[in-house]
Amino acid sequence: MKKKLEIMLPTETSKEGIAKEVIGLFKKNWKVSRNYNPKSFVTFKEKQNPFVHPVDEPAFEGHSYYLTELVYASRANDTKTLEKIEGYELGLNEIRKWNNKGGLCIYTSVLLYKLLTTPGYSSINPKQVKFHQGFYIHDVIPGSLLSMVASRxxxxxxxLTFNDAVLDVSIQQIYDEYDLMEPAFFYGKFPPNTTFYGYEETEKIINKYLYRILKDNGLTEEEWLDHHMTCAVNLVRKQADELAANLKERRNEVSEALHLPAE
Known part of the structure; x- marks a missing residue:
């Protein structure tokens, strides 16, 4: 049975009070490297136009896109896009398993962290990427059934954060609570009246989660990363090829309408 990792609290509950509730749940269900202090969480607000160096863009965007598609396929039970590449089943099975544990966001954050920071899989400076455990708070949509019992x-x-901007590829879990295009992820920008709070975690904790993932699938870390890297690259290539084919078809249609030579 999927663990319930959302809590409804009275409007007047302080952020420290919320943090105490969250800390208790994290200690019970997941892994922490230290005793989290309710007053020491870091607040992450929306960050406009966060910078990604052009050299880092292919890895950053490709890996983020791949993870976003995995989340979407799992949540919406729609594998149409992923079926374009071989080997997608491993990631889909992993993400479904962790979703059933209530840890979809942990799985996606660990995988994306490793793809972005492990030498050979991207050129990104590992110091730019950080893994956080914590919570989000957002206002409940006015007039919804949920708003009858709580306002937040x-x-x-x-x-993750990349250059101190929130990078969240699993937010689709609550897509129905936002006006989002699907699939969607947050980088820097996110909907109004939403705030992220987090405690930066250590490489040791990330590797403990990684050990659990690898134990389930019987792969080494290198085999696991190679597989997901290949899937990410192939997915981006397939989408690019399809886009190019669609553009060519459209140009030919225009040329035909204007009585010009087709390509």
Missing amino acids: KVGLHAF
């Missing part, structure tokens, strides 16, 4: 919603969450 709190959810346990794991997410």
Whole structure:
């Protein structure tokens, strides 16, 4: 049975009070490297136009896109896009397993962290990427059934920051609570009246989660990363090829309408 990792609290509950509730749930269900202090969490607000160096863009965007598609396929039970590449089943099975544990955000954050920081899989400086465990708070949509019992919603969450901007590829879990295009992920920008709070975690904790993932699938870390890297690259290539084919078809249609030679 999927663990419930969301909590409804009275409007007047302080952020420290919320943090105490969250800390208790994290200690019970997941892994922490130290005793989290309710007053020491870091607040992450929306960050406009965060910078990604052009050299880092292919890895950053490709890996983020791949993870976003995995989350979407798992949540919406729609594998149409992933079926374009071989080997997608491993990632889909992993993400479904962790979703059933209530840890989808942990799985996606660990995988994306490793793809972005492990030498050979991207050129990104590992110091730019951080793994956080914490929670989000967002206002409940006015007029919804949920708004009859609470004005705010709190959810346990794991997410990354890249250059101190929130990078969250698993937010689709609550897509129905936002006006999002699908699939979607947050980088820097996120909907109004939403705030992320986190405790930066250590490489040791990340590797403990990684050990659990690898134990389930019987792969080494290198085999696991190679597989997901290949899937990410192939997915981006397939999408690019399809886009190019569609553009060519469209140009030919225009040329035909204008009585010009087709390509």
